[in-house]
Amino acid sequence: MKLYGHPMSTCTRKVLTVLAEKGHEAQFELVDLMKGEQKQPAHLARQPFGVIPVLEDEDFSLYESRAIMRYLDQKLPGASLTPTELRARALMDQWISVEQSYVSTPAVKIVFQRVIHPMRGQQSDESVVDAAKAEIARALDVVDRAMASQEYLAGSSYSLADVSWTPYLHCLVISKVEELITDRPNVAAWWKRISARPAWVKVSS
Ligand SMILES: N[C@@H](CCC(=O)N[C@@H](CS)C(=O)NCC(=O)O)C(=O)O
Known part of the structure; x- marks a missing residue:
């Protein structure tokens, strides 16, 4: 491949x-x-x-x-990242869709302003950062409520939904807007779990 x-x-x-x-x-x-x-x-x-x-x-x-x-x-062989149970699989798809619809675009906007533009000698436009932060805050409030009673987005097991959110949460960390994660206790605990996985550690290092 x-x-x-x-x-x-x-x-x-x-x-x-x-x-x-x-x-x-x-x-x-x-x-x-x-x-x-x-x-x-x-x-x-x-x-x-x-x-x-x-x-x-x-x-x-x-x-x-x-x-x-x-x-x-x-x-590929190996542990499945897709739940077999119908409702857990539906939730996985729901959260992948939430990531795509409400999170990926503002997270990338923040990284461009806070990381890419300074690397190119350009100034960050903080009005863009503030608007993008507000969009992400709204999505993470929803996640924080959902994660009060479960460990992963689709329920009790790590799935493709968690994979799909991880790089965007990482964008928040490297863009120094980590408080979007740490201010929300259930999101913070979830981020700790998913960012410590050996696969993500390998990919992000
Ligand atoms: N919906 C596409 C989005 C792909 C995408 O936007 N990729 C970015 C990198 S993360 C890219 O290629 N950006 C370069 C460009 O837009 O010219 C996917 O999920 O594969």
Whole structure:
């Protein structure tokens, strides 16, 4: 298998985390975002929207990180990251959808302002950060209530939903808005659990 991505990209990290959880490695093909390689014809032939990641498994090619996560979880041996029980699986899908709809975009906005722009010598626009923080706070309030009575998003076991949230919570930490996590006790306890997993430690180090 080949994975086209960038080691710092949140979407690539979701896929790498699933691979690591399964104890599997794919051949990693760097798509250098700093050089704009994702918009070059060679990559557009793999991913028509000009973003990463892309998975190639022999003659099968797949893009969209959440679809790739699901494919790998079904295909590879190792502990399943998808609950078999109908309602737990439905909750997993609900939380992946919440991440995609309300969390990933503001989290990436914050990282751009607080980490990427300063790296490029540009100033962070704190009005963008404040608006994005408010969006994330709303989502994390909802998670905090849900996590009062369970350990993971889908219930009692770690699932693809937890994988899909982890890189965005990490964005908050590296962007120095960690209080969004630590001010919410159930979110904080959950983050401690999911960020300590060996797969995530490997992917994020
Ligand atoms: N919905 C896509 C989003 C992919 C995406 O936005 N990837 C980012 C990196 S995390 C990217 O390639 N950004 C470069 C660009 O937008 O030019 C997925 O989940 O795979």
